[in-house]
Amino acid sequence: MSSRFLQKTRIVLTMLFVQQLCTAQGISFASQPTQRSAAQRSAAQRNAAQREESSAKNLKDLLVDLGKQHQVSILFEEETVKNITITGADFRQEGGKLEKQLTDLLRPFNLRFKKAGKEAYVIVSRFEKKASEAGIATIESATIAPTAAPESLSRTDIAVSKIAKENPAEETIKGRVTDERGDGLPGVNVVIKGSQRGVTTDIAGKYELTAAGPNDVLIFSFVGYLPKEEIVGNRSVVDISLSVDTKALEEVVVIGYGTAKKKDLTGAVAVVGRKEFGDVSATSAQQLLQGKIAGVQIVNTGGLPGSNAKIIIRGVGSLTNSDPLYVIDGIQGGDINSVSPYDIQDITVLKDAASVAIYGASAANGVVLITTKKGKAGTPKVTYNGYVGVAQAWKKLDMLDAAQYVQLVKDIDAVQGNKVPDKLNTPDVLVTRTDWQKEIFRNGKITEHHVNVTGGSDKATYNFSAGYTNQEGIMRDYGYQRINLRTQLEEQIGKRIRLGQTINFKYNRTTGNAASFVEALRMPPYAPTMDPANLGGYSKVTTIIDQNDALNPLPGIYLTEKLGRGVSNLFQLWGEVDIINGLKFRTQANIGLSNGNSYNYTGEYLNGNTKIDRKIEESYSFSVSPIIENILSYTKTIGRHDFSLMAGNTYNEGTRSRSVNMTGSGFTNDLIKQIGVSKSNSITGTGSSIYASRSYFGRLTYAFHDRYLVNASIRQDINPAFGKAYRKGNFPSVGVAWKVANEDFMKNISFISDLKLRGSWGITGNANIGLFLTDPTVYRGYGNNNIVYSFGENKAFQQGATVTRVPNPFLKWEETTQIDFGVDFGLLQNRLQVSLDYYKRDSKDLLLDVKLPVSTGLGDVYNDASMVQNAANAVNKGFEAALSYAGQAGDFSYSISANTGYNKNNVVSLGNGAPIVSGSTNGGINITKTDVGAAIGSFYGYKVDQVVSSAADVARYNEQAVAKGFASYQDGLKAGDIVYQDLNGDGRITDADQSFLGSAIPVWTYGGSVNLSYKAFDLSMGLAGISDVKVYNALRYWTEGTTRPFNSSTAVLNAWKKDGDITDMPRSGQNTPSNLRASDRFLENGSFMRLRNLTLGFSVPKTILNSTGGKVFSSFRIYATAMNLLTLTKYKGYDPEVSASVNDAKSFIFTKGVDTGQYPQPRTFLVGLQVGF
Known part of the structure; x- marks a missing residue:
């Protein structure tokens, strides 16, 4: 031719x-x-x-x-x-x-x-x-x-x-992709080489696409299988079989500055991917990890919409900050809350020193690596995820009705000798008019929408996503909105150069003011919500008329305007070049920009006897965080020897920030709400910070005969936060592993699919300590008189300034030395996988604020001077276990996983520092103490013995004390009061009888999940819990304290009333401190198990999708979800999942587990839709 x-x-x-x-x-x-x-x-x-x-x-x-x-x-x-x-x-x-x-x-x-x-x-x-x-x-x-x-x-x-x-002359090409056994492979990418045309196979492994000509080449790719190329030629049907990629089946996981095969890891690394996430609806990345990883606790800092959660890995190892390092797509210090859960591909948690030491000074508390979704070659693929739902409070406290409350007030007045107000002798107050808990709670609506577009060719790929969240709180008038935008591009230039960029944008907005639980619980049930006669229109109660000065919580909700806004942007540019085979260079530049604004307007109203004036408080902040990193890596295989080398450096500008706080008052009306038009305004505070650090790091990985592995790394960090002579910190690590399953003697043991022994050692540091600790802090007093000093016998206050924190030029790094021994094994062709670990984390040179002697002449009239020193040591040790099993029987498939972690925390030394007393409760009582021999932030106080039944019993106690030379057994003790245990046996209750009562750091954490699917239906559930943990229920100080006539819990109905009563509830109205000492009276078992997620879904079969709608949909799934559906606990408060009374990083450590009225986790019901186009 x-x-x-x-x-x-x-x-x-x-x-x-x-x-x-x-x-x-x-x-x-x-x-x-x-x-x-x-x-x-x-x-x-x-x-x-x-x-x-x-x-x-x-x-x-x-x-x-x-x-x-x-x-x-x-x-x-x-x-x-x-x-x-x-x-x-x-x-x-x-x-x-x-x-x-x-x-x-x-x-x-x-x-x-x-x-x-x-x-x-x-x-x-x-x-x-x-x-x-x-x-x-x-x-x-x-x-x-x-x-x-x-x-x-x-x-x-x-x-x-x-x-x-x-x-x-285009032709439709059809075919089926199978594995080596002939079974269809769903989800295989089929792309025409050199174009953006592509599809994925359906559940039976079938595909259909249009080819331009017989010379087109189809590329078939699927995780765990070798890619394959096929020329179309004269065929209209192209069936292929993919071969298992034995190397790819060895799961690749993200590690510090690179990736590694999971089978080659020498450290304790846990990965949770899309498969483990399932189709769970989550509003934060932390929720995706709940109950998924052994030794990792997710602590929700409250149920307020948009509130953050803390991740604690293998216990608390610092007195300043327990947060891990977050790395998002290689960007250190990224804001985990800036990433939409729908954009996350997988989360890797590095737990042991061999894994985290490559991050040096930032890794003492572990590392969380987040990998986001990337673009995929092929025609544009659009997916939509959305749901609507409702959130509600899952528990209310049992409070007294109006008649019971009035009787309680009369009982208290009788004990205290007060006259009962005339109002309380009228029948009008016996009517329960208001359920104050109902007034502050509501059913909050939730809506979320997320769209993702991905596509590209074999030369360039893209991934774009946009999300919107609107969540009403379960407390009235509180809401949270968030917008997420993310763009990710990658380009292949020639065979050796790759470029990429990521832009991440987040806007969040909070509205409303969360009501006070304490005030709502204390309000009289006979009081109405509204009173037009009062300024502002809301009711009030007073001490004179009601003997109750609780504040109506509703004006704080409806007569205030509270608005918080935040914008964060993250930009990343990176490039990689393959210099020669095996030698690769990567450089990346990242910059984070964020700004925030808070606005709080309070209207004019009368609350109790206090007139609240119009006022505005407003603040602005801005920060920028640039990082530049360069990494050179080389891999080589020589016979049975596999080598990998990596070296790099990081220049981190840290976070440069500025902030200003302003206030204005004296507004004549509610029409113009600007500080500039107020009668009185001022700048109440400003702040700025700037610092920079440099780092150099390297890693060597060696494997012999795919049996013996060694991983060694070293990092040096240079940080100006420490003394000049101590700014450099060196952090080495080494990990070894033995793949026992690859030995010849294991070949005949068929039921063991995998077996690996591993061990690691390393040192990490903690740089999350704050700035300016090496600089002095000067105090100049409060008010216009600048009162600082007191002189002479009369201690008359004088003006001046003084140093309250003395600089320490010898301040150095906190260091944590960790050892880990683990075993990983798989049985039954790896259908059953088990991982066990033992670890010990020894944290030393922890920073502690050490008080200086008064003789230094420093300090002010309120506090002694102090110096931050490397004074404390603490130890965490424990073990972890995780197992999973997956199987399939016909159209039914299932997977089950479970994990648990045991951790014991202990303070070994405080150096010259005094114990740290903290954890202030609603009554102003400090309930936690950090001292040698106990866990950080342990509860400390007296142990309750009993409620004294009669005056005769009081006399017997006092007789025992007199016999030992004391005037009384317990100061102010009367019948109906609590008597405490005499732990030292000296015959009298003194400070020496206080002891450690338990810890808010759980000894046990656990979790599990079950995923089932049958044909088009799927069912999943996730559990999480903690045990051997304590929570101090400070709300009970008000609801059971009964020293003042506030409304109270129904538990006070069992209060002691007369001689001979046997009860655990002391008398009402007692006017001695006996019943309200720091003790275990309000300390409760904080253990709980929570059904985090229960989801039932239905996916429309492919055959139906292909036969209707012109093949518009590639997938279509509807589902219903219940979150926090079930909570098993003995805790009497709103929610056992308590974080802290104060949530800054340092205070969190010492107040964790003190419930002063924390916003509870809601129970949520959702209906959702997931569609692929």
Whole structure:
């Protein structure tokens, strides 16, 4: 066959491809005729049937006529049809199927046709099959702009080309992708090489896409299998089988500054990916980890919408900050709350020193690596995730009704000798008018929408996502809104260069003021919510009229305007180049920008006897955080030896920030709410910070014979927060592992699929200590008089300034030395996988504020001077266990996982520092103490013995004390009071009888999940819990304290009333401190198990999707979810999941577990939709 014919064929079919591509993109041409209607085509066929065919015609003319008649392109070589004539007797050109006509027409001349598209045919010789098809297969698939017909084409060729434009030679390619056993593989990416066209296989492994020509190459790729390329050629069905990639099956996980095969890890690393996330609805990244990883506790800092959660890894190892380092797509110090959960591909938690030491000074509390979703080659794929739902309080406290409350007030007055107010002797107060808990709680609506678009070619990929969250709180008038935008691009330039960029934007807004639980619980139940006679229109109670000065919580909700706004932007640019095989260089620059604004307007109203004036408080802040990193890595295999080397450096500008706080008061009305128009305004505070650090790091990984592994790393950090001579910190680590399963002696033990022993040692640091600790703090007093000093016997205050914190030029790094021993094994072809770890974290040189002697002459009238010193040591040690099992039986598949962690925290030394007393409760009592021999922030106080039943019992206690030389056993003790245990046995209750009562750091953490699917249905549930933990219920100070006539819990109905009463509730109205000392009276068991998530979903089968809606949807799933549906606990408060009374990083450590009225976690019900297009 001549080359000229092949050239013509290439041109025509290329034009067919171009026209189809342009049509798909919505491009039209003025010269392109419209397609004939069915009526026109029928008329043409009738006219052709009536035509006289008794005269002879040549084959060429007949083929052209057939092409026009059927509106198709028929291509042929002149030499092939030359000198072939046909009479009417040989062939009748009448209506009928084209392919039958062609077959009848060509068979006598040893010719045949080949379909080259939906409406294109090529005439070839039966004896030139290979040559003809080879000619067609050489057509390039490059995109060429339409031009005038080449001069080399004859008039017939031009006519054929014109028809070809109307009928592109594209062909639908179908097929099925299977594994080595012949089972269909769902989710395989099928992409046309060099284009953005692509699809994924359905649940049966089937696919269908349109190819431009026989020279197209299909690329099949799937995680865990070797990629494969197939030339389309003359096939319309391309079935392939993918082979298992034994290397890919060895799961690759993200580690510090790189990736590694999971089987080659020498440290304690846990990965939670999309498979483990399942289809759980979550509003934060931390929620995705709840109950998923052994030794990791997720502490929710409250149920307020938008509130953050803390991640604690293997206990608390510092007195300043327990937060881990967050790394998002390689960016250190990223804001984990800036990433939408829907954008996260997987989360890796590094727990031991061998894994975290590469991050040095920032890794003492562990490292959390977040990898976001990347673009995938293929046609644009759009997915939508959204849900609507409602959140509600799952528990209310049992409080007294009006009649019970009035009787309580009278009982208290009787004990304290007070006159009962006249109002309380009227029947009007016996009516319960208000359920104050109901007034502050509500059912809050929740809405979330998230759209993701991904696509690209083998040269460039993109991923774009946008999300919107609107969440009402379960407390009235409180709400949270968030907008997330994320763009990620990656480009391959040649074979050796890769470039990428990521832009992440987050806007969040909070509105409303959370009501006070304490005030709501203390309000009299007979009081109405509103009183038009009062300024502001809300009711009030007073001490004189009601003997209750609780504050109505509703004005704080409805007469204030509280608004918080925050914007954060993260920009990342990176580039990689493969210098030579195995040698790669990467550089990346990241910059984070954030600004915030808070606005709080308080209207004018009367609350109790206090007039609240109009006031505005406003603040602004801005920060910028740039980081530049360079990494050089090299991998090499020599025989049985595998080497990997990595070296790099980081320049971190830290966070440069500025802030200003302003206030204004004296507004004449509520119309203009600007500080500038207030009668009195001022700047109440400003702040700024700036620092920079440098780091150098390296790592060596060696493996011999895929059996023996060594991983060693070193990092040096330079940080100006420490003394000049101590700014450099060196942090080494080493990890080793033995793959026992790969040994020859294990080959005959078939039920053991995998077995690896590992151990690690390393040192990490803690740089999250705050700034300016090496600088002095100067105090100049409060008020205009700057009162600081007191002199003489009368201690008269004098003006001046003094140093309250003395600088320490010898301040150095906190260091944590950690050892870890672990074993990983798999059974039954790895369907059952188990991981066990033992660890010990020894944290030393912890920073502590050490008080200085009064003789220094420093300090103020309130506090002694102090110096921050490396004084304390603490130890965490424990073990972890995690197991998972997955299986399938026909259409039913399941996976089950469970984990648990045991951790014991202990303070070893405080150096010269005094114990840290903290944890202030609602009554102003400090309930926690950090001292040697107990856990950090342990509860400390007296142990309750009993409620004294009678005056005779009091006398007996006092007689024992007198016998030992004391005047009384316990100061102020009367019948009906609590008596405490005499722990030192000296016969009297003193400070020496206080002891450690327990810890808010749980000894046990655990979690589990179950995922089931049957055909189109799926069911998943997730559990999480803690045990051997204490919570101090400070709300009970008000609801059971009864020293003042506030409304109280129904528990006070069992209070002691007369001699002989046996109860654990002391008398009401007692006026001694006995019953309210720091003790275990309000200390409760904080253990709980919570059903975090229960989801039932239904996915519309692919067969239905393909047969309806014009194949618009690639997936369609609806689901219903219940969050926090069930909580098993003995805790009496609103919620056992208590974080802290103060939530800054340092105070959190010492007040964790003190419940002063924390916003509870809501119970949430959702209905959602997940759609793929």
